[in-house]
Amino acid sequence: xxxxxxxxxxxxxxxxxxxxxxxxxxxxxxxxxxxxxxxxxxxxxxxxxxxxxxxxxxxxxxxxxxxxxxxxxxxxxxxxxxxxxxxxxxxxxxxxxxxxxxxxxxxxxxxxxxxxxxxxxxxxxxxxxxxxxxxxxxxxxxxxxxxxxxxxxxxxxxxxxxxxxxxxxxx
Numbered sequence: 811x812x813x814x815x816x817x818x819x820x821x822x823x824x825x826x827x828x829x830x831x832x833x834x835x836x837x838x839x840x841x842x843x844x845x846x847x848x849x850x851x852x853x854x855x856x857x858x859x860x861x862x863x864x865x866x867x868x869x870x871x872x873x874x875x876x877x878x879x880x881x882x883x884x885x886x887x888x889x890x891x892x893x894x895x896x897x898x899x900x901x902x903x904x905x906x907x908x909x910x911x912x913x914x915x916x917x918x919x920x921x922x923x924x925x926x927x928x929x930x931x932x933x934x935x936x937x938x939x940x941x942x943x944x945x946x947x948x949x950x951x952x953x954x955x956x957x958x959x960x961x962x963x964x965x966x967x968x969x970x971x972x973x974x975x976x977x978x979x980x981x
Contacts, residue, residue, distance in 0.1 A: 840955070846881055847963060853954035855924055859961045861887040869893035872923050875900035875908075876933055876963025877947035883907060897923050899930075901947055916946050928952045933963045 842850040847860040855871035860882040870891040875883050875898060883904040892898070898905070898912045899921070905912040913921060915930040922928070933949035934941050941947070949962040 847876070847961070849961065851954055851959070855926055855954070857926070857952070857954065858891055859950070860963060861891055863887065864890040867891070870896050872896070872926060872928075873898045873900075874928070874950045874952070874961065875904050876949060876961070877901060877941075877945065878903040878907070882963060899923060899928055899950070901930075903945075915948060917948055926952055926954065931960075 840852045842852075844850055844861075844864065846862050848862050848864070849859045850868070850870075851857045851859075856869070857872045857874065858868075858870045859874045860876055861870075861873060862881045862884050864887040868891045870893070873888060873891065873896060875888075877883065878901070883900065885907050888898065888908055888910075892910055896910060898908055898910055899915055900908065900912060901916065902914050905914045913923065915921065915928075917930055917932040919930045920927070921930075929951040930948040931951060932943060933947050934943040934945065947963060949960060951958055951960050953959070
């Protein structure tokens with residue numbers, strides 16, 4: 811079922827990207843959905859988001875982790891894609907669980923990681939007690955090949971106008 815949803819999602823991307831989205835269409839071939847909230851994005855760097863149930867060893871340049879839940883912050887899966895120079899960008903409660911080069915962020919932070927601009931934005935649910943705003947969890951807006959991309963981690967109540975937006979928290 812998840813594969814069917816992802817396939818339909820890929821078919822709809824050309825219909826849903828805005829006028830700036832021509833670059834987004836080109837970028838789609840560099841985005842690999844690996845399940846749940848895990849994406850591998852290749853460009854200037856290899857970026858993984860919320861690695862979970864990773865099946866193959868790989869080496870990420872950057873790992874973006876949105877929050878501490880086991881299916882978003884999995885130390886075992888991080889190890890499968892973590893090399894000696896991998897930079898992990900995450901919130902404080904996740905950084906405590908992980909080894910290596912970790913950069914801790916909070917909502918509103920903007921950092922440059924290995925030449926990639928990364929902005930941490932608030933990510934929470936208004937209808938769930940376990941994804942509340944006070945936790946300080948984040949989504950990320952980052953730029954690869956000149957294309958801004960948003961990964962939510964969890965649903966966020968505001969509308970972020972980014973041509974490529976992945977909001978796996980939406981059910």
